[in-house]
Amino acid sequence: MAKIEVKNVYKIFGTDPIDVLPQVKEGATKEKVLEDTGHTVGLDNVSISVEEGETFVCMGLSGSGKSTLIRHLNRLIDPTAGEVIVNGTNVMQLKEKELIEFRKHEMSMVFQRFGLFPHKTVIQNVAYGLEIQGKEIEERNKIAMSQIEAVGLQGFEYQYPSQLSGGMQQRVGLARALATNPGILLMDEAFSALDPLIRSDMQKQLLELQSELKKTIFFITHDLDESLKLGDHIGILNHGRLVQVGTPEDIIMKPADDYVEAFVKDVNRAKVLRARTVMVKPDKFNGKDVKLSESYKVDGDAFIEEFLPKVLQDRSTIVVVDNKGDTMGYITEKELAISLTKTSHNESAKTF
Amino acid sequence: MIKIIKKYINYIYLILFAGLIVISYLSSKRKPDSVTELFTDFGWLNNFPKWLDAPFMVWINDWWRAFSAKYGLIFDAIGYVLLRAYSITKNFLIDVPWPIVVLGVVLLTFYASGKKIGTTIFVGFCTFSIGFLNPRFWDKAIETTTIVFIGILLCLIVGLPVGIAMARNPRVRNAILPVLDLMQVIPSFCYLIPGIILFGLGAIPAIIGIFIYACPPLIRLTDLGIRLVDKEVIEAAESFGANKKQKLWGVQLPLALPNIMQGINQCTMMALAMVVIASMIGTRGLGDEVLLGLQQLNVGSSLEAGLAIVLLAIVFDRITQAYGEKIQERTQPAKKKKAI
């Protein structure tokens, strides 16, 4: 059972969304609906399922509905149609009291524009979720302090948000979401305001957190590299429609349409593609002109980047092995050449 | 059902309006002998005809008579409570030696302004000057202050909850807004005189007048202040599972406080303006000094009294403003105090 399940969700903004819904269901585009009825289509038949312990990254251009989607998960927004199921509970059927309990314990959210309380100090901000949960002040300050340290803001705990820089404010928002230690984290462009150093540091921390605590994370970003680094699955939204969902490699190797392709065209493939993706199977491998004596073993999960120099400098053949050491396939210059060039999706799909 | 009503609402209005015209015609004493005359002699198109007179006056008078007979006791009770509060406070302040009152005002300003020396000295000086202008003014200023104070208290007790309710529910807002417009636009004597009928001469109708005149800005600014709070901040509170009460007291009200303080400040100024007008219906205080001076054509005396009112206004304004600024600093500290 998936941890988060979004089923055929539509969201239409405007005065009479129900009246406009049939038109949207019939496939009218966002522009047309806006022109005809003055309603904005936020989400158009979006279905997603996120497994427990995985990081789902949502990407898309500005206005494509990412923030709208994430707000459905904790029901800050009610869908016009469709279902949102979290942890087996249908979020739409929760009564007010149940919804409050659900939000207190199941998930927390990092906001795109931070959403910090301007009248509270950093430590009060970070402790807010715990305060709402009814924790004693000593306990919540202790937890809040450790989170503040984790995001590198020690010394600022008694400052007000307006006294901090944008990146520091974002880290306060991050610490606030982590402080309640929920099973699900909703992160709306949580790293967008950070400088590159802190950003990669935060990404690393998130990955560590993920491997230790197995959180389920719904992450929104504009940055493809970030999504490839963090995401187990990536979903791409365009004008409220989900155009593709897949693993990072899927997205790069088999972009569903021009929109996705435009997204991925500048990516550094060597950093993303793994050995098992680009290798040829032993039965298709023509081993005659290859000196297996100069071969080099790599793990199937290794990125191209890690063995690229070996192939190019030493002309070695790469033998891809699984975790038991059995050969799964081979990689030579030829495979690398195919997978690293920005070929059309049809062609690169062949290597798959 | 509601949808159907909405669809035909304009027709319903039209029918109601036509009905009103018919009723006006029927109840008019100066109508033509028969209806047919209207269609043969079109002279009534020249001047606005006497029979086209909606009988609101009669209705209101009937209603008023029934209303004051039925609820007179309640108003007596309200009047009694307000009068007791007024006379106790006033007598107390008049009995207290004036230096102690000045000292009290100084201390109040000092703490309300967050220990700003300049404001404190200025306010103390103004307070002293009210009596200094004319010793007779001192007790009168205290009467005026007490009326204003009780009026504002009434505004706060009613205005804050109403403002909050408006911010939370658009339907309540739509219902209340026209009432506020009415309260602000209607000339003050239109409610001061009925006030006299209900409560008798003196301080109480003035307090009621203050309430009607000065409460709308407080309500509006409370409503606006709450609605202007950043939506994402509210969402943040919600996303952690804050309930309505926690949201209101923990986030919305503190963030709306600068606006609410502005509302209280406005309320104070308007209350002061109202007590001066109320002197014309016999409310005692600084206003009647102005009136007295004017009646005796004593320009000096009425200007002196006018100046005393200005001083009183400055005292009120400085204290509430300074307190508002202090709160604002606490909730939204200025960037310049950055310690990075």
Ligand SMILES: Nc1ncnc2c1ncn2[C@@H]1O[C@H](COP(=O)(O)OP(=O)(O)OP(=O)(O)O)[C@@H](O)[C@H]1O
């Ligand atoms: N409260 C609202 N009322 C009306 N329209 C809205 C509302 N919120 C969002 N929209 C519309 O929904 C669409 C999606 O907005 P959303 O904020 O989800 O975009 P986004 O993908 O998060 O963009 P960005 O990357 O800029 O944050 C936009 O066209 C926007 O105009």
Ligand SMILES: [Mg+2]
């Ligand atoms: Mg967004």
